[in-house]
Amino acid sequence: MRSYIIKPKSVKKSEIIKNDYIFSASRHNNIQINSNFDYLVNLIKISKKSVSLTNQKKYFNYVEIGSINTTTGYIEPTLKKSIDISTDSVFQLEKDDILISTVRTYLGGIGIINQKDQYLVASKALIVLRELKKDINKYYLFGILRTGFFIEQTNLILNASMYPRMDKDSFDKLKIPFPTNTNHQNPEKVENHISNIVQNIIDKEEQIKLKNKQIDELIEKELKEKQKAGSFSYRYPKISEIREETRLDTGLYERNFKEIDFLIRNYEGGIFQIPLDKFKSGSTPKVRVFDPQNKKYKWVTPTLITDQGNYQPSATINMDSKNNLSKDCILIINRTSKGKKGEYVGITCFYEVNSFGLGQHNQGLYQIKDYSKFEKLFIICLLNSKLYRKLCGCISIGSKMKEMKSLDFAFLKFPNFPDSKQKEIVNLYYKSLEKNKNLNIENYLEIEKIRNRKLGIFQLNLEIFSLQEQLETLVHKIVSEEYIEIDFAY
Structure with a gap:
């Protein structure tokens, strides 16, 4: 695992004073960085647009800390009644908002909103990044935030406790690297390449979600359309049934x-x-x-x-x-x-x-x-x-x-579904295809999205991890100021 931490051999008294008299070793470490970087505070604004839940009688798609997949950054909201959300106020979310978990930053709790929904809201334990301050690609920025380079930086500034917390006032200490002419004669191409990779990962996640939904629908449709004679009737359990199951601490007797x-x-197929x-x-x-x-x-x-x-x-x-x-x-x-x-x-x-x-x-x-x-x-x-x-x-x-x-x-x-139905379901989960060829910066995302729609869930998941490794390597080369060859293979 790569590390970008630079540990000093000694610490001056002035530096301890500058760090609010904090003696934690991590606060006096530095991070390796290239010659072209900017601080996160200069790149994007924090959104504080809120929605009051007081007297609300609605359902909301609620994003909380656990909604962010710490490995991929994918966000899965939960549909909740306003009364079931344990706070009076939440953040209003918009498409392309970047969310940073204040308590899971060090684990990779950083995601991006990929849908439009007026009822999409977030816990205030999340930091919402929305409006860019500079002319940069938001997907490039999100790609940097998702890498080990950025996560390692956050470990230097987290407030120490049982659950280390990210302080939103620390954005002036977090460095975001940008490619230079040393990396490539056209640094903007590197940024666009990283942006494309990030969007490809997001699209693969969306396809996984869609194919899981299709599998659910196929299973339920097959079961409901091919029932034997008879209809369901719910009865409360008898003593004999409870004795047979030998369990009370269970939902075996519930209507559902x-x-x-x-x-x-x-089911007629057995x-x-x-x-x-x-x-x-x-x-x-x-x-x-x-x-x-x-x-x-x-x-x-x-x-x-x-x-x-x-x-x-x-x-x-x-x-x-x-x-x-x-x-x-x-x-x-x-x-x-x-x-x-x-x-x-x-x-x-x-x-x-x-x-x-x-x-x-x-x-x-x-x-x-x-x-x-x-x-x-x-x-x-x-x-x-x-x-x-x-x-x-x-x-x-x-x-x-x-x-x-x-x-x-x-x-x-x-x-016991018929073979044809089993095959239809399995093909959504497991289906491989040859990798795309003749890709370039301009056609990469469009052609990859077409292929993503045909791949199985298993293959999509595998490729997400291959792309994440590629992303980590690219960011490492930017930070180390190594030459980058724009390569679309993964």
Whole structure:
């Protein structure tokens, strides 16, 4: 991992006074920077446009700290009633607003709004950057803010506490680098190239969201249109049913669960279940080194799998024991503190060894590998759908840490869709294409967007990480004043 921190060998008394008598070592470190830079405070204004929620009786698309994906910067608002938002005032948001989390900056809590919505609002724990002060590309600026170079800078100025906070008055200390003639004979081309990469990442995220929605619609439509005779009727549970289930701390008796369960059991194509012996637990090796220089295995935990079921291959591990990821498999989150009702338990990803390499997953995940690749992909699509998020939420147990045991997953029923419908669903999740050729600055984004619409979710996620690595390399070369060749391959 690259580091841009310059640690001084000594600190003058005058510098301690200048830093408000703060003795924290990080406050006296410096950051490596090129000859062409400006301070963030000179580039963009903070928006404080607010909306009062007092006496409001509306639904809002609410963005809070956890709405920003810290790995990709993608923002997923939550639809909430005004009464359910625990504050009297929120920020009004507009398309292309850049949001910086005051408490997750050091983790990468920086995102950009990519939609128009008059009811889109944000928590005041977020800093909203809107109006540019100088003639610069906002996507270039966002790209810089999303890199390790910027994140490392914020660590030098965060107010120390249990939850380090970003102070909006510190923007005069944060440096934004710009390309020079040393990087390229036409520095503006480098800026445009970075802007294009950032917009390509955003478009891929939007396509993932769209394809997940299409999968949900296909599953629900197939189930509802092909029901056997009979209709759903809800009844309160009998004592005999509770004795059979042997559980009171559950949503198994709720109307919502019963209705979805009936929809699946009553499907005319029949159902299938995953046998208990197919589920294999993971482990954390007793002897291990995380993120070693010699990156031997990928490290997989629930926190590295997004809410949409996409694995983020950002951590590695070395160990002296045998690894447990050597074949393509399904990985299912079996416990998480996320959510209120367990709706994030059971989120599933596809681990493809050819794409990620050998790996090791911990005990927070179950592994299933004894199915064909196509069958694995179809199961993943079902488990990540909205219907199965609700089912898993009802089945899961626990208070703060929601959990499902292998026995609970084996209890789940899956509809046996015809092959043609399974293929239609799986193609939205997994579909690869040749990379585009003959790209240039002018046509790059248009042609990439056309290809993005045809790719599967799995491939889109892989390419997002390739583009992020490319972005990190470009910014590193700008800061180090190295020559940059405009290369569209990733």
